[in-house]
Amino acid sequence: MIIISGSASPKLSAQVASLLGAELVSAEIRHFPDGEIYVRTDAELRRKPVAVIQSTCPPQNDNLIELLLLLDAAKDLGAKRIIAVVPYLAYSRQDKRFKPGEAISLRTISKLISQSGAEEVITVDIHQEETLGNFTIPAFNQTAMPLIGRYLRGLDLKDPVIIGADQGSIKRATRVALELGAEHYFLEKRRISPENVVVYPKDMNVQGRDVVMVDDIVSTGGTIIGAAKMLQQQGAHDVYVACAHPVLAGNAAQRLKDAGIKQIIATDTIEKDVSVVSVAPLIAELLK
Numbered sequence: 376m377i378i379i380s381g382s383a384s385p386k387l388s389a390q391v392a393s394l395l396g397a398e399l400v401s402a403e404i405r406h407f408p409d410g411e412i413y414v415r416t417d418a419e420l421r422r423k424p425v426a427v428i429q430s431t432c433p434p435q436n437d438n439l440i441e442l443l444l445l446l447d448a449a450k451d452l453g454a455k456r457i458i459a460v461v462p463y464l465a466y467s468r469q470d471k472r473f474k475p476g477e478a479i480s481l482r483t484i485s486k487l488i489s490q491s492g493a494e495e496v497i498t499v500d501i502h503q504e505e506t507l508g509n510f511t512i513p514a515f516n517q518t519a520m521p522l523i524g525r526y527l528r529g530l531d532l533k534d535p536v537i538i539g540a541d542q543g544s545i546k547r548a549t550r551v552a553l554e555l556g557a558e559h560y561f562l563e564k565r566r567i568s569p570e571n572v573v574v575y576p577k578d579m580n581v582q583g584r585d586v587v588m589v590d591d592i593v594s595t596g597g598t599i600i601g602a603a604k605m606l607q608q609q610g611a612h613d614v615y616v617a618c619a620h621p622v623l624a625g626n627a628a629q630r631l632k633d634a635g636i637k638q639i640i641a642t643d644t645i646e647k648d649v650s651v652v653s654v655a656p657l658i659a660e661l662l663k
């Protein structure tokens with residue numbers, strides 16, 4: 376198998392290739408002066424299985440176009456079986472029409488990837504698993520939560536409590552808690568503006584204990600900051616954040632730090648300083 380690394384996932388691609396003993400190809404990718412994207416590979420792809428690994432993290436529109444160009448080029452160059460590995464799938468939260476007239480963005484993105492030359496798609500911790508049905512090619516989702524749980528085991532946490540940031544994170548918090556043998560809860564929230572979230576108080580026993588907030592995505596940090604305030608008022612010791620996808624838009628990392636978050640623990644679906652857990656073994660297992 377040949378692994379083609381997109382520009383958003385160079386380290387993850389290298390790790391997956393090394394786990395599989397596969398050839399790693401870094402495509403030539405650049406921007407024209409007007410912003411259009413150019414991709415080229417001189418690898419021999421004819422009749423070979425190819426996986427293109429490209430996260431669609433910010434700048435998501437550029438990364439998405441790059442992914443589509445790489446997949447279509449691989450098909451055009453005669454690859455035998457093409458798999459799109461999209462560790463973080465952009466637009467996955469706009470998976471329905473919340474207000475009349477809205478685009479169902481995830482459906483559009485799924486259609487584009489399905490028609491790009493890929494025969495299968497692999498992603499990690501998609502926002503809602505049932506939305507994989509938007510793809511018209513076989514689509515697989517892996518969760519990084521057990522890996523995150525194992526990482527947390529090494530942190531020597533004080534009587535830890537795992538808390539799902541909202542109802543959508545119940546399953547994720549449960550998976551992390553299972554690895555730690557820890558108690559878990561979930562919160563209810565309401566978003567007032569893109570960055571401001573109200574989290575409803577819940578009767579939980581967090582007094583003097585380390586708390587790990589679990590979510591799929593941390594974007595503005597609003598959800599976590601809202602929850603952290605409540606947990607600190609209830610006497611939590613240290614508050615940690617664990618997520619699959621550290622989008623960390625704008626100054627979110629600083630805002631989380633200012634809110635007293637002890638550590639952000641994330642995966643390399645988006646390659647950042649906080650990406651201390653690698654999803655490479657999950658992806659390599661699926662590619663096998």
Ligand code: R5P
Binds near residue numbers: 596
């Ligand atoms: C939303 O339902 C997601 O699961 C996350 O809770 C959300 O994306 C977090 O966004 P932010 O960091 O902007 O609050």
